[in-house]
Amino acid sequence: MVQINKNRSLNLLQELIKNNLSKNLDYMPESFNNEQQQALELFQKRVYLEEIIEETVAFNKSLVWNNSNEKVSLTTSAEELIDVFKLRSDVYTKMNYNKEFPEIIEGLNFDDYDKNSAIIYNKINSEVTGTCRLIFDSEKKLPIEEKYSFDYMREKHGSIGEVSRLTVKHKTEGLNLDFKNLTTGIYLVLRDNPINASISVISKDHFKLYSKFGGFEIEKELESYGNLNSTFVLTSWDITKISKFFKKAFLN
Numbered sequence: 001m002v003q004i005n006k007n008r009s010l011n012l013l014q015e016l017i018k019n020n021l022s023k024n025l026d027y028m029p030e031s032f033n034n035e036q037q038q039a040l041e042l043f044q045k046r047v048y049l050e051e052i053i054e055e056t057v058a059f060n061k062s063l064v065w066n067n068s069n070e071k072v073s074l075t076t077s078a079e080e081l082i083d084v085f086k087l088r089s090d091v092y093t094k095m096n097y098n099k100e101f102p103e104i105i106e107g108l109n110f111d112d113y114d115k116n117s118a119i120i121y122n123k124i125n126s127e128v129t130g131t132c133r134l135i136f137d138s139e140k141k142l143p144i145e146e147k148y149s150f151d152y153m154r155e156k157h158g159s160i161g162e163v164s165r166l167t168v169k170h171k172t173e174g175l176n177l178d179f180k181n182l183t184t185g186i187y188l189v190l191r192d193n194p195i196n197a198s199i200s201v202i203s204k205d206h207f208k209l210y211s212k213f214g215g216f217e218i219e220k221e222l223e224s225y226g227n228l229n230s231t232f233v234l235t236s237w238d239i240t241k242i243s244k245f246f247k248k249a250f251l252n
Contacts, residue, residue, distance in 0.1 A: 045105050053078045055115040063118055064192040072181035074189075075119045083128040084121050085110045091167045101165075113143060113164075118193070120185035122178045130178030132166040134189050134198060142199070144234070148220065150199060153236060160236075161190075163200035183213075184250045190239045197238050204231040214243030 060074045067073075075081045088109035092101050103109050113135050122130040135142055142150065142162040153160050163186060168178045190198060199219065202210060210216045215238035222232040 049105060049108070049110070052110050052112070052114055053081055056081055056117065056119065059116055060119060063189065065188065066192055067185070067188055069181065069184065071124065071177075072120060072122050072185045074185075075121060080121065080128075081114075081119065082108070084119055084131045087121075087128050087131055087169060088165060088167050091169060109165075112140075118185075118189040120182055120189070122181040122185075124177070127169075129170060130168040130182050132182045132186065133164055134186055134195070135162045135164060136195060137161060144199060144201065148234065153197065153199065153219075157197040157238070159195045159197075161195045161198050163198050166200075180250060187239055187242075187246075187250065190237075197236055199234065199236050201232050201234055204233045207233050207235065210235065210237075212243060213237065213246045215239055215241030 057076060057078060061076050063074060065074050073080070075084055085108040088101070089103060089107050092098060092109060101109055104111075114133065116138050117133040117135045119133045120131060121128050137154070137160055142160070143164060144150070144162055150160060166182065168176075168182075170176075170178070186198065189195070201222070204221070207216075207218065217236050217238075218233045219236050220234040222234060
């Protein structure tokens with residue numbers, strides 16, 4: 001009941017401010033009316049951010065998470081989630097991926113899909129150094145389905161999810177610690193929750209490594225992905241078919 005009242009109060013406050021600030025005052029200079037509009041937009045962004053944080057944290061708390069590795073975790077607090085959003089923003093800005101992953105609030109990278117995602121992060125010496133998310137299927141479907149339909153995979157596996165926003169602060173090749181921990185986190189979510197296979201877009205050059213995991217298959221080859229001009233492959237992963245290599249490298 002408290003939560004319902006809080007949401008209702010925010011909605012009422014937003015509507016009240018919107019009604020007041022959206023009205024131009026003819027007797028005031030244009031600069032003042034512009035400032036009012038900017039204030040309204042800022043407030044709406046703040047309300048949306050709080051909505052994202054609240055629903056995302058609640059979703060992650062609802063997941064089964066059986067993990068003994070303290071360096072990889074699910075986000076179960078607002079502070080953790082903000083650190084994840086900041087890391088995404090920092091890395092994507094440096095890589096000039098802002099068009100591909102636009103920001104609603106500068107310095108924080110998030111979107112509506114976070115609400116139904118397992119958001120995993122890796123921490124080294126109290127610093128978040130890597131993150132990724134596994135988006136659970138829902139009525140809005142998956143981001144990749146803006147271009148490709150995966151109904152055939154739903155028929156094959158029953159339930160699917162999409163891995164995205166894989167972000168590592170210190171990029172290195174091969175099985176570095178961040179990559180290993182995040183991959184293990186994805187595996188644990190797939191293993192213990194009602195989702196049977198994942199899909200993801202990866203660089204074609206990286207598929208050789210992923211193919212060693214077992215259960216990894218190429219669904220489609222892409223000449224580009226969004227605004228990123230490179231060769232990518234659309235892959236699926238069935239963790240019931242993991243290899244001895246994966247068990248030794250990631251689960252021991």
